[in-house]
Amino acid sequence: MKQVWSWVAASHAVVGLISIASGAVIHVPLEYPTIQAGIDAAVGGDTVLVADGTYTGDGNRDIDFYGKALLLVSENGPDLTIIDCQGTASEPHRGFYFHTGEGSDAVVRGFTISNGWIATGNGGGIYCLASSPSILGNTITANRSGAWGGGIYCEGESSPTIAGNTVMEDTADLGGGICCAHDASAFITGNLITGNTALLIGGGVYCWDASPTIRDNEIIENRAPYDHGGGVACGRSSSIIENNIIAANVAWEGGGICCWSLHSPAILGNVITGNAGVIGGGIRCHGVSPAIIGNRITANSAEWGGGIIALGFSAGPILLQRCATISLR
Helix, strand or coil: CHHHHHHHHHHHHHHHHHHHHHCCEEEECCCCCCHHHHHHHCCCCCEEEECCEEECCCCCCCECCCCCCCEEEECCCCCCEEEECCCCCCCCECCEEECCCCCCCCEEECCEEECCEECCCCCCCEEEECCCCEEECCEEECCEECCECCCEEEECCCCCEEECCEEECCEEEECCCEEEECCCCCEEECCEEECCEEEEECCCEEEECCCCEEECCEEECCEEEEEECCCEEEECCCCEEECCEEECCEEEECCCEEEECCCCCEEECCEEECCEEEECCCEEEECCCCEEECCEEECCECCECCCEEEECCCCCCCEEECCECCCEC
């Protein structure tokens, strides 16, 4: 996956050069005491540059760009720059809330975003509502949602770019790591998505009524132990799932990938290995007509359909081509 990380690094460099060249640089906490205060002082094209440290409390969580096109970036990366949301069931907080039509020129880069907790809502770490920011090179970890999207949640014609992040150990009912729903079309590329848990559907990534592109990611050791899709779950969506490593995920149905409900995904060129489920270790399809082309599907396990189990097609036949080492039932 070297080509993925090269692309991400190059995109980061371009974003940084454009932002620094076209606007002012605002320093947090040297000039403004909180991240939100720095954003509030900025105008389009500015860079808000955040020094090393752990940022907590009001002004450093529930951060809102208010529609501004700016670069929010840490000085030295996510290991040294931490947004600790300190959310609890009784005091909900998340890292970022994008809801004012932000585009790809609204950029969050180089932070650890942790301990968001939205007990009765969506998006424990980051929530994108009809907005399309660029979320680049962050560590999004230990966030929790009582509904959809433990790490990141996108809905309502959102098309964010989610690239080069580590999304790990987040939890939700639906979509432990990343969730795209209700007309979202996120571009999810070059991420490490690992150790996330869905109490219901989609341990790593969950898509519902959406059309994301899920490409060049490592989706590893995620869990949906009581339901569908340990690695990736897609229903009523038109997803492209391409060139990922989907490994060691666990679910009741579809340890690696689960697709259902009039969903016609393209599952292309992935390595799907070491996943486990009761029904469909590698891939479980029901009521869909997927194109499963050029994948390596190996060493998966289940009681029914170790490699692939395909049932109940309602929209046409399965297209299965150039796949290595599969079990189809």
